[in-house]
Amino acid sequence: MPLLVLWDIDHTLVDTRGVGRELWAEAFEEVTGRSMREQAKVDGSTEAVILRETLRLHGLRESRDLFERFAQALGAVHVRHAAELRERGRALPGASPLLAALAGRDGVAQTVVTGNIRVAAEVKLAAFGLDRYIDLSIGAFGEDADERPELVRTALRRARTPSQDAVLVGDTPYDIEGGLSCGVRVIGVATGRTGADGLRAAGATDVVADLADTEKTLKLLTK
Incomplete structure (x- = not known):
């Protein structure tokens, strides 16, 4: 079957083991110009939802363009830090x-x-x-x-x-x-x-x- x-x-x-959150924070700062003070709940959520809620926590407005730029940045930081992820995760x-x-x-x-x-x-x-x-x-x-x-x-x-x-x-x-x-x-x-x-x-x-x-x-x- x-x-x-x-x-x-x-x-x-x-x-x-924490690397994912660090990379997320790096992409967030790269796209918004703000350091990430806190992150929305991630368990079971999608990146779009996490970004939307995290932006709200920082008093920032969401947009489709912002998500697309964030997704591109998030992918890039994962590629850059793949070795670190392998070592620590x-x-x-x-x-x-x-x-x-x-x-x-x-x-x-x-x-x-x-x-x-x-x-x-x-x-x-x-x-x-x-x-x-x-x-x-x-x-x-x-x-x-x-x-x-x-x-x-x-x-x-x-x-x-x-x-x-x-x-x-x-x-x-x-x-x-x-x-x-x-x-x-x-x-x-x-x-x-x-x-x-x-x-x-x-x-x-x-x-x-x-x-x-x-x-x-x-x-x-x-x-």
């Missing part, structure tokens, strides 16, 4: 062997549904050797939509895959809600700020503590 696996990135596959336990195991199965395609802009997503995955397993051409990114459900729909459309043949893996209630709203089965991973109970309460089909047990997670993904 064909299977499309939709991966979230941050706190599901990788942990930037990490792939979460089990991520690489699980992606490799799925890549070796006939009929399985893997991509991402992420609030990151595409360049940032590419850099984060490549920093830890995960990009080799992911088909980014059918993914959905922070430039594509503001809300998770629309990102999921975008990925399904690009992959030409019905919702019943897809499974989404993420660490926040927003990931879960986005998948469920599109009829996609969802596996919650308790490696972010939301614990297992919170992910179950959000409606996750299954929940795992992390991705370290490759065989267990494979069975859940492919059942």
Whole structure:
């Protein structure tokens, strides 16, 4: 049976250990001319939403042009600091062997549904050797939509895959809600700020503590 696996990135596959926020602040200052005093909530949000709310916290007005310039700057700082990201960040336990195991199965395609802009997503995955397993051409990114459900729909459309043949893996209630709203089965991973109970309460089909047990997670993904 064909299977499309939709991966979230941050706190599901990788942990930037603070580098991501530093790069975000650098791009924010480059585009606005202001030092970032505080950042809006990022868990489960897209870059457009995070920027809009962060601008509001600084008394600044949003515009589509500003977001486009910010997205370009954010991509550029990720490229410039890719080595630092690789040195300080990490792939979460089990991520690489699980992606490799799925890549070796006939009929399985893997991509991402992420609030990151595409360049940032590419850099984060490549920093830890995960990009080799992911088909980014059918993914959905922070430039594509503001809300998770629309990102999921975008990925399904690009992959030409019905919702019943897809499974989404993420660490926040927003990931879960986005998948469920599109009829996609969802596996919650308790490696972010939301614990297992919170992910179950959000409606996750299954929940795992992390991705370290490759065989267990494979069975859940492919059942």
